[in-house]
Amino acid sequence: MKAALLLRALMAGAPAALLAVLLTVLLTAAPATAQDKPEQTKPDKVSFGTNWVAEAEHGGFFQAVADGTYARYGLDVTIVPGGPNNNNRMLLISGKIDFFMAANTLMSFDAVANNVPLVAVAAIFQKDPQVFLTHPESRVSKLEDLKPLTLFVSKEGITGYFQWMKSEYGFSEKNVRPYTFNPQPFIATPQSAMQGYVTSEPFAVEKAAGFKPGVLLLADYGFNGYSTLIETRQDVIEKKPGLVQRFVDASIIGWYNYLYGDNSPGNALIKKLNPDMTDELLAYSVSKMKENGIVDSGDTLKNGIGAMTDERMTSFFAKMVRAGLVKADTDYRKSYTLRFVNKAVGLELRPKQ
Template identity: 55%
Template structure:
């Protein structure tokens, strides 16, 4: 039987956060589901979201924010699965500055953030916690040195990445606060497709989603050495230590398995969760009110506990 050739674009350079996809390539799961999957790496200069819109790739590692914005701009894409139940976004602080709770971060004069974070989750922070102000914002240049040098600063990051870099470079462990555990509610690492594919070839979408979910169970709980070898082949800067750290943090904080995934399995999305995120972001002005946000996703392909028997 001929395999269906599809391209899947990630949102960054190959890393453990993409492990389930690499696992499904490495162990033949995609092939078993009739798919020949090419993973197209993201990165600083990549434009994989644009490639999805142009029809140059079939699946993309997106986000609810991206898909809702696409609806506003009348771009017909939609999320069909949510691999991360929690967004990995964190803020971190020095361990010796009396910063014990998330709210304590408001005491610091400096928070190093990217522009996207300043315009999105920082708006949510200001609306839901006392004391955060625009005067704290300083641009984050994806270099932890300014944070390490300034004990009165906090810095954005990904749970699975930046704290490890600080530990390696500074020799101490930062205080880490996962925004999702403070109430920030978006799904992350969604599987995003053109609406046309859902309408014209739902079987292909279902096979990709199912095989990916199985890939994730196997990556997290079984032999992932072949997947990690593929990750390091695509991203030669990746180390075994970073991969191990990232996998441990994904499990410890329930990035992949928590919330809706507890009942429906990896990838599960619900109307209630998606609506909660939209309502919260509309309340702080990130989205207009009255947007048909339910056109940004479909739950038809998930919450079926596919592959859940693979979890020990």
């Protein structure tokens, strides 16, 4: 209406003063049209597959969903839990999900070797949580002390980290027995050691057997691969780098909040998805992650959670070549990118020493 008045005034040759008044009213009082209003952008839907059922070792991701961190980064994230019958990595490869939580760096090397276009964009665990548990009476104090013991090792362990133990420390498979993720054979055999994760199996053994097992963390003896990496496809990186950056950044914030803040929202979501999880085990796992620097240590102290370096990747690759797990001509640098990490995101959330 006001625009029409101004147009009629112009056509009628109205005085300049009147035209100025009408123009001022038009500019200051006219209601905004639909085109004037900023568009309401919807959050980007993102799916993230884990490699096991919900547990504290995935806590930062669940925290970022539960406390709204992903939402603040413009993301609507659905976490797809893994498990014994779920292959979420295949869902990533086939384009059914956007990101995947890879267990270790060997998986990333293997993708390159098999021309699978997956790339690690962040390493949440700076230390692989793989350990060996021992009986107190065996008086094991270092990795080499395991050699005369019966070793309960899984099929995956034999074809993975145990080959490194053979090449770096001279272990053999003569004393190895199958580990079926049941601690009872270990508990019943005093002169034995059992594989596990520092965040869970020691707790389970102490509950079941009534003794506190000795724990040897392989990362403390040179097994320096990253663990719990965020993987995505190369095409996602090329087409949606901003989305990848937001997912990585928000996940990092989620992990800081889970380790150092109020992690009850994340734990509540974990227990909802995995009713077998207990508050006691969740608290134990978080304490062991912090105590052993699983998530926040080394390069993360300066570069932030999720940090990766070329030096670490090169070192681990050389060890895996010596162990016969990777071919020397594998272009391992294609397995990861530093583009989205080492930006000191979230450092202010770490408690001051």
